[in-house]
Amino acid sequence: MRDVEHASRSDHVSPHQARAGVVLGQGDDCALLAPSSDCRLAVSVDTSLADVHFPRDASAGAIGHRALAVNLSDLAAMGARPRWFVLALTLPEVNEQWLEGFARGLYDLAHKHDIALVGGDITRGRELSITITVHGDVPGDDAITRHGARPGDLLAVTGTLGNAHGGLRAWFEGQRDECHPLVAAYLRPAPRVHEAMSIRGKVTAGLDISDGLLADLNHLCTRSGVGAHLDASAIPLDPALVASLGASDALEAALNGGDDYELLLALAPEQEAAIREALGGTLHVIGRVTSESGITGITSTGQGWQHFQGQGLQGQGQRSNDHGTGATP
Ligand SMILES: [Mg+2]
Structure with missing residues (x-):
């Protein structure tokens, strides 16, 4: 030692x-x-x-x-x-x-x-x-937690999603340039430390997206005792990811890929302007919190989704069962 x-x-x-x-x-x-x-x-x-x-x-x-x-x-x-x-x-x-x-x-x-x-x-x-x-x-009591989201809150994320999964996939396809933008998103994520410090006390709930948007949204909803409705067309995708995977797989990567380390936030609509001012162009509203449990507006179930396990990407929704995201149309 x-x-x-x-x-x-x-x-x-x-x-x-x-x-x-x-x-x-x-x-x-x-x-x-x-x-x-x-x-x-x-x-x-x-x-x-x-x-x-x-x-x-x-x-x-x-x-x-x-x-x-x-x-x-x-x-x-x-x-x-x-x-x-x-x-x-x-x-x-x-x-x-x-x-x-x-x-x-x-x-x-x-x-x-x-x-x-x-x-x-x-x-x-x-x-x-x-x-x-x-x-x-x-x-004081400014910590952002998972349990404060209320029906009517907006749901927002701090940046594009899915790039890390796109990078991991590129890695397994032989891309070893660590400066490749998607590979860099996976290997060298940029945690949203300063952004989070600038909005604490202004959001009702939040967490970082490590398991994938749907899985982490499910964590937030469960802890807050709420549901969510997502607008699939509002989920921010990097043009480089869409170019690499195609639009459909890029959206799946955003929903289920994980490892993005962006923030998922719930906020009262009247706080949107203040939070947008604090975060600049990085804030993307993607849906709202509902009183009914479950996640609606998205057809993905994560079934067959691939994650990094061992020597490569493993198929057949290996981790989706663990997540239990339960997304429904
Ligand atoms: Mg976390």
């Missing part, structure tokens, strides 16, 4: 430490942190496994970026400001060059979001595994 920051230090890496609130960082048995007294602490943990959550032949930098990005997205989902994170890394072999690239991807994103690594270790194990716990803070 070694200290992650020490192990990954090199001329190319400048580990940024957002020191605010760090009383004692790495080097002792625990970090000592001083949360803001007027804030709630938001904590989330997520594990990324090679060939389960990301392809092992992706670059080390992309793997480092993605592992932190999916955790930051959970802070964004709650409207929390990123503060600190800890990292547990399991590697089949310790490869200094790989570790350098991994650290660069990780720290570049950490720097961008002003979050400090305050502890971690590296162990040797059979499979590449990355577990990150993030800590953020959110003032």
